[in-house]
Amino acid sequence: MRQAVLEKAGRFRLAEAPRPAAAPGQVLLRVKAVGICGSDLHLFREGRIGDVPIERAEGRFIPGHECMGVVEECGPGVDRGLAGARVAVDPMAHCGRCELCLKGHQNLCPDVIFLGHPPVPGCLQEFVTLRADQVAPLPAELSDDAGVILEPLGVALHAIRVGGLRPGATAAVLGSGPIGLCCTLLLSRMGISVVLATDLLDARLGLARELGARETLNASRDDAVAALRRLTSGRGVDYVLECAGAPEALAQTAELACVGGRVLVLGIPAADEDRVLFKHSSARRKGLSVFMIRRSNRTLSECIRWAMADRLPLDRLVSHHWPLDRVQEAFDAVAGRTGGVVKGIVNPG
Ligand SMILES: [Zn+2]
Numbered sequence: 001m002r003q004a005v006l007e008k009a010g011r012f013r014l015a016e017a018p019r020p021a022a023a024p025g026q027v028l029l030r031v032k033a034v035g036i037c038g039s040d041l042h043l044f045r046e047g048r049i050g051d052v053p054i055e056r057a058e059g060r061f062i063p064g065h066e067c068m069g070v071v072e073e074c075g076p077g078v079d080r081g082l083a084g085a086r087v088a089v090d091p092m093a094h095c096g097r098c099e100l101c102l103k104g105h106q107n108l109c110p111d112v113i114f115l116g117h118p119p120v121p122g123c124l125q126e127f128v129t130l131r132a133d134q135v136a137p138l139p140a141e142l143s144d145d146a147g148v149i150l151e152p153l154g155v156a157l158h159a160i161r162v163g164g165l166r167p168g169a170t171a172a173v174l175g176s177g178p179i180g181l182c183c184t185l186l187l188s189r190m191g192i193s194v195v196l197a198t199d200l201l202d203a204r205l206g207l208a209r210e211l212g213a214r215e216t217l218n219a220s221r222d223d224a225v226a227a228l229r230r231l232t233s234g235r236g237v238d239y240v241l242e243c244a245g246a247p248e249a250l251a252q253t254a255e256l257a258c259v260g261g262r263v264l265v266l267g268i269p270a271a272d273e274d275r276v277l278f279k280h281s282s283a284r285r286k287g288l289s290v291f292m293i294r295r296s297n298r299t300l301s302e303c304i305r306w307a308m309a310d311r312l313p314l315d316r317l318v319s320h321h322w323p324l325d326r327v328q329e330a331f332d333a334v335a336g337r338t339g340g341v342v343k344g345i346v347n348p349g
């Protein structure tokens with residue numbers, strides 16, 4: 001089978017590898033579609049995410065954690081009914097026994113095996129083995145593209161749960177990449193008014209409005225703090241979701257939130273900007289609560305239910321497709337934000 005190896009920052013090579021077999025409790029997935037995530041772009045641009053370098057995989061790192069495919073083979077002990085099923089994937093395999101798993105924080109499990117996080121190989125290859133509890137059958141109504149978007153949607157749902165977000169409130173979403181757009185979509189569908197969504201790219205702002213944002217603003221041209229003050233008559237919003245991973249946006253969170261508001265940090269900054277900085281006096285005087293969001297936590301089935309029940313237009317987030325042998329071009333385009341790219345997808349099969 002073919003696989004896309006990220007050799008070093010900025011450089012992929014296509015390699016051949018033996019097709020793996022499903023071990024007991026595992027399924028072998030024929031990978032159909034893989035989303036390029038912001039975290040993959042950190043690995044691609046910087047050769048690392050936070051303090052984790054791709055060298056941990058000793059020259060054979062394969063990125064990719066947002067994917068769907070078809071179950072090719074079931075290992076011993078796995079329900080044969082899964083064979084041939086179209087499935088979406090939860091990239092996380094937690095241990096289920098440690099203190100954090102038992103407390104319900106499976107996403108924080110120290111022994112978690114996360115697809116495409118160095119050194120664990122990801123899904124940018126024709127086949128990948130997964131624990132059977134990581135896959136969920138995809139209803140026929142959800143497209144392959146939608147199956148991929150379920151993963152970032154899970155991050156947005158996890159943030160909503162962790163932050164205890166409630167209907168009837170107001171929000172601002174900073175950064176309208178796929179995660180920010182998923183937040184705008186879910187918030188507006190659950191009855192939270194997204195007063196303002198921002199981004200640096202106008203094409204994404206159009207999409208943010210389509211998915212539920214009341215107003216949008218290009219942060220390279222306009223000041224989000226002044227705009228929000230105007231939109232809320234000086235009050236600010238109940239929830240600020242930072243989905244840009246940018247120091248400027250992080251600094252604005254404390255200014256945009258209302259007194260007693262909540263700040264949710266979803267964006268991941270570049271390795272040399274690895275800080276959360278906002279004005280202490282603003283945050284303190286307002287008594288803000290700040291939530292750091294780590295991936296998602298077993299949100300896949302709920303995302304599938306929500307996508308079906310509310311007919312979420314998940315396909316709208318996907319702008320580009322490339323075959324596996326053009327993976328270099330795909331990452332160059334998504335990293336360079338060229339051609340109005342929102343979510344780029346690589347199709348290994
Ligand atoms: Zn992701």
Ligand SMILES: [Zn+2]
Pocket residue numbers: 094095096097098099100101102106109110111112
């Ligand atoms: Zn655990």
